[in-house]
Amino acid sequence: MKKKFKMPSAFTILFAIIIVVAALTWIVPAGNYDYTPEKTPIPGTYHTVDPTPQGIKEVIMSPIKGFNEAIDVALFVIIIGGFLGVVMKTGAIDAGIARVVENLKGREKWMIPILMILFGLGGTSYGMAEETIAFYPLIIPVFIAAGYDTITAAAVIMLGAGAGVLGSTVNPFATGIASGFAGISLGEGIGLRVLILIACELVTIIYVMKYAEKVKKDPSKSLVYDMYEDNKKHFLTKKDGNEFPELTAKRKFILILFSATFIFMVYSVIPFSDIGIPLPTLGWWFGELSALFMVSAILIGLVSGMKEEELVGSFVDGARDLLGVALIIGLSRGITVVMNAGNMTDTVLNLGEKTLSGLGSVGFAILTYLFYIPMSFLIPSTSGLATLSMPIMAPLGDFTGVSRDIIITAYQSASGIVNLITPTSAVVMGGLAIARVSYDKWLKFTWKLIAVLMIVIMIALGIGAMI
Numbered sequence: 410m411k412k413k414f415k416m417p418s419a420f421t422i423l424f425a426i427i428i429v430v431a432a433l434t435w436i437v438p439a440g441n442y443d444y445t446p447e448k449t450p451i452p453g454t455y456h457t458v459d460p461t462p463q464g465i466k467e468v469i470m471s472p473i474k475g476f477n478e479a480i481d482v483a484l485f486v487i488i489i490g491g492f493l494g495v496v497m498k499t500g501a502i503d504a505g506i507a508r509v510v511e512n513l514k515g516r517e518k519w520m521i522p523i524l525m526i527l528f529g530l531g532g533t534s535y536g537m538a539e540e541t542i543a544f545y546p547l548i549i550p551v552f553i554a555a556g557y558d559t560i561t562a563a564a565v566i567m568l569g570a571g572a573g574v575l576g577s578t579v580n581p582f583a584t585g586i587a588s589g590f591a592g593i594s595l596g597e598g599i600g601l602r603v604l605i606l607i608a609c610e611l612v613t614i615i616y617v618m619k620y621a622e623k624v625k626k627d628p629s630k631s632l633v634y635d636m637y638e639d640n641k642k643h644f645l646t647k648k649d650g651n652e653f654p655e656l657t658a659k660r661k662f663i664l665i666l667f668s669a670t671f672i673f674m675v676y677s678v679i680p681f682s683d684i685g686i687p688l689p690t691l692g693w694w695f696g697e698l699s700a701l702f703m704v705s706a707i708l709i710g711l712v713s714g715m716k717e718e719e720l721v722g723s724f725v726d727g728a729r730d731l732l733g734v735a736l737i738i739g740l741s742r743g744i745t746v747v748m749n750a751g752n753m754t755d756t757v758l759n760l761g762e763k764t765l766s767g768l769g770s771v772g773f774a775i776l777t778y779l780f781y782i783p784m785s786f787l788i789p790s791t792s793g794l795a796t797l798s799m800p801i802m803a804p805l806g807d808f809t810g811v812s813r814d815i816i817i818t819a820y821q822s823a824s825g826i827v828n829l830i831t832p833t834s835a836v837v838m839g840g841l842a843i844a845r846v847s848y849d850k851w852l853k854f855t856w857k858l859i860a861v862l863m864i865v866i867m868i869a870l871g872i873g874a875m876i
Contacts, residue, residue, distance in 0.1 A: 494727015532573020
């Protein structure tokens with residue numbers, strides 16, 4: 410009996426890439442560009458230099474050097490994890506969404522857009538994904554009782570949050586990390602990302618509502634109609650352990666503090682002086698943002714009434730959950746370390762300059778988006794993909810007249826759309842398992858939506874590249 414192929418982890422894939430890149434430094438000609446003071450390569454200045462091939466020692470040391478180079482980003486991720494750990498411990502987010510579900514009973518049709526917008530806000534602000542798993546046992550029975558099916562419930566949660574992630578405006582794990590390695594402010598390009606967020610969330614809501622209404626009128630139209638009666642028995646039988654916390658005044662205040670933290674983060678990174686808006690430009694970046702989320706975590710913990718031990722424990726537990734992400738950032742950066750030390754980075758840029766010189770800004774923006782779709786399957790870690798690719802892709806945009814924020818938007822949109830359907834995602838497969846929806850039926854439900862979203866995103870990227 411043949412063993413079923415299992416995709417290796419992001420760590421294994423990235424380390425394998427380091428080895429391959431090191432081997433290529435023995436083959437690929439070494440070269441450099443001349444750079445501006447802003448670290449932008451000057452077109453036409455590429456020249457060959459003496460080769461510096463990378464060996465076993467360099468391969469082994471590259472993740473260590475990569476982590477050292479990316480320590481500000483890695484620490485930011487760890488502190489964000491601690492912040493989210495404290496917030497989730499208070500139960501405020503769970504309580505807030507549970508209250509919305511409770512208040513909309515009997516008006517389930519409007520629950521679809523309202524919940525999808527709420528999950529979308531979580532997706533676009535902090536990459537809400539794993540946190541959605543807790544809501545399946547709460548929301549599925551409500552939709553089943555209202556005459557909908559499990560696909561509708563799963564879509565409200567998964568696609569609502571997912572559309573927010575692919576339209577990430579300030580998501581620190583996608584847009585934030587990519588902006589850092591592209592060398593630009595998180596606030597650059599936020600207008601286009603807001604446009605993509607609104608358009609994609611709107612298209613997704615309409616798509617889910619049309620399907621939901623069709624199923625309610627005729628249950629036989631459901632893609633899971635074969636499980637119709639069984640699902641009603643399974644989900645409408647009272648079960649213990651699915652109680653959500655009450656939305657107290659204290660938790661309402663925590664939600665306000667939580668929202669205010671992200672709003673202030675957005676304000677702090679927007680270069681108002683560069684875009685002619687008469688507001689003070691703070692110019693904050695990873696150091697200041699890490700401090701912001703650390704202080705906010707402490708404040709939220711104190712407001713919730715946590716004791717010192719509980720507050721620290723929640724912060725450490727949350728930070729531990731994202732330690733793997735921080736390590737992936739270091740490992741990914743190790744690839745750039747090897748390429749730079751082998752003087753191979755600029756050679757790749759030169760190849761890109763020659764290949765893409767006649768493509769034009771719109772063509773390059775769309776091609777970048779299409780390039781990132783298979784890359785997102787290969788490297789499912791959004792932070793790892795950003796760390797790996799931005800040092801190459803962002804300067805490539807300089808050669809074709811495409812601003813670096815367009816490259817970031819193309820990357821995050823491609824990664825976000827792949828994460829709606831990828832079977833390597835624990836969020837996708839876990840959510841479908843709880844909803845009792847097979848993967849093939851999920852693909853059958855989503856493929857038309859994915860096609861429409863891709864067209865919407867490419868049109869938006871084309872418009873952004875022309876402006």
